[in-house]
Each structure stands twice: as C-alpha cells, then as structure tokens.
Amino acid sequence: PEHRLPRRLHLVTDFPPLQLGGMAQLLKWLDEFKETRLVIIDTLGRILPSAKANSNQFTDDYQFIGKLQKLAIDRGFALLLIHHIRKEGAEYALDRVAGTTGITGAADSVWVLDIGKPPANAILHVTGRDIETQEIAMKFDGGIWSILGEARDVLISEERRTIIELLAREGPLYPKDIGNHLGKACEATRYLLFAMKKDSQVV
Structure with missing residues (x-):
C-alpha cells in the first residue's frame, strides 16, 4: 500500500546556516505554523556558525545552543538537534558527543545512541537537567526502533x-x-x- 506522509509533517532539505539567513527563515516558518510542537535539525553541524579567529569555541557553542534553546522555550516547541559522536570510546556518554562541552552544557537533555550487543542493536544513554539518567537497550528492525528495556537488565549474562x-x-x-x-x-x-x-x- 502507498504510504503518505502525515499532513502536519514538513520536510526541508535545503536550509542555510542560521547566521546566513537560516534564523530568519526559521522564524518566518514558525510564524506561519504557530501550532508547531517539534522541530528536528539534522545535523547540527550544518547550521553551526563557522569558527571565528581568536574566539573561544566553548563560549561560541554554548551561546549558539543557548539562543536555540531560548527560541524553543519562547515559542513553546521541543527542539531536537541531531549531532555526531566521536569515533573513540569514552567512559561517560556525554564525552562521546563531538565538539566542545558548550554543546552538551547548554542542552536541557542529551541522548547518545551507541553501538550495543545482542540482543540490543544499540544503547541509548539519556541524561539531562530534569530527567532521570538512563541506559536503554534498543532494537532496530525493519526501519523501526523499539525499546527492549533497561540496558543493565537486557544485557545481563x-x-x-x-x-x-x-x-x-x-x-x-x-x-x-x-x-x-x-x-x-x-x-x-x-x-x-x-x-x-x-x-x-x-x-
């Protein structure tokens, strides 16, 4: 059967960096669709400003994410930023996030999807200011993610x-x-x- 996209789902495949007209375009879109409850940006790197000479990258990242956070709060929608993780391992999930800690420090919550082991395809590490820290075992099958349970219970020998x-x-x-x-x-x-x-x- 033919699958149709939900009527309220809008996909944008060509979007400029925020400092080069992207923010104005986003604000115009939010004004037009005032009932928006979720905005997903994939990936964060595509809209991050270019590094400035003699600038503090941590401060730049923190202020940039902070502006997006304030916009989401003021307009009443959830903002999900998709970002890359480092290839090398780390003891803590937050340390896997690429870039400076200004990115994770400004976000309300951070979810890190990492490689799992059978029966889980991946482990979702969840942490944030107002949510309980969790490690969730996930399974990916037929293009659909499903929750298997807490990682410590699912992966136990x-x-x-x-x-x-x-x-x-x-x-x-x-x-x-x-x-x-x-x-x-x-x-x-x-x-x-x-x-x-x-x-x-x-x-």
Missing part, C-alpha cells in the same frame, strides 16, 4: 541472572554456596560477585 534470581529466592548466601549452585569454583565466583557489585547488581 545468563550466569549473572541466575545469581540474582538465586539471591532473590534464597536470601544472602556465601560465595562458596553460590559457586556450588553454579558448579563454579569459589574464587571465580568471588571475582564474578565483585564485578556484579561494581555494576550495582548485588550488594
């Missing part, structure tokens, strides 16, 4: 899951007793329990 279920059923146990149940050496069980404690899976 069968062995760890067995330990958690055993402790929930039996109550506190010594590593030796847990090892006997798993058929695992006591020292190896201690190491696994230490790793689980580090991941806040046991106390």
